[in-house]
Amino acid sequence: MDMYTTVLVIVVALAAIAVAFFAAKKARKTKGVDSGVPTTEEAQLEDRFARGEITESEYHRRLREIEERQNKNV
Numbered sequence: 387m388d389m390y391t392t393v394l395v396i397v398v399a400l401a402a403i404a405v406a407f408f409a410a411k412k413a414r415k416t417k418g419v420d421s422g423v424p425t426t427e428e429a430q431l432e433d434r435f436a437r438g439e440i441t442e443s444e445y446h447r448r449l450r451e452i453e454e455r456q457n458k459n460v
Contacts, residue, residue, distance in 0.1 A: 427452050 428449065435445040 434440050
């Protein structure tokens with residue numbers, strides 16, 4: 387093998403690795419992992435509080451309601 391063939395093989399291999407990496411990353415996002423969407427009630431509530439949609443007192447009140455509801459279901 388001459389030097390150009392060796393360089394070409396290395397470049398193609400690196401490109402294949404990069405494509406596989408980005409394809410795997412995109413697949414994780416579409417399956418809900420890393421999607422940024424809260425899944426539990428607590429996470430949704432926390433997200434709304436962080437965005438300023440609800441006050442701190444509203445956050446704590448609703449969090450207590452969620453905890454009470456979960457305790458009743460146990």
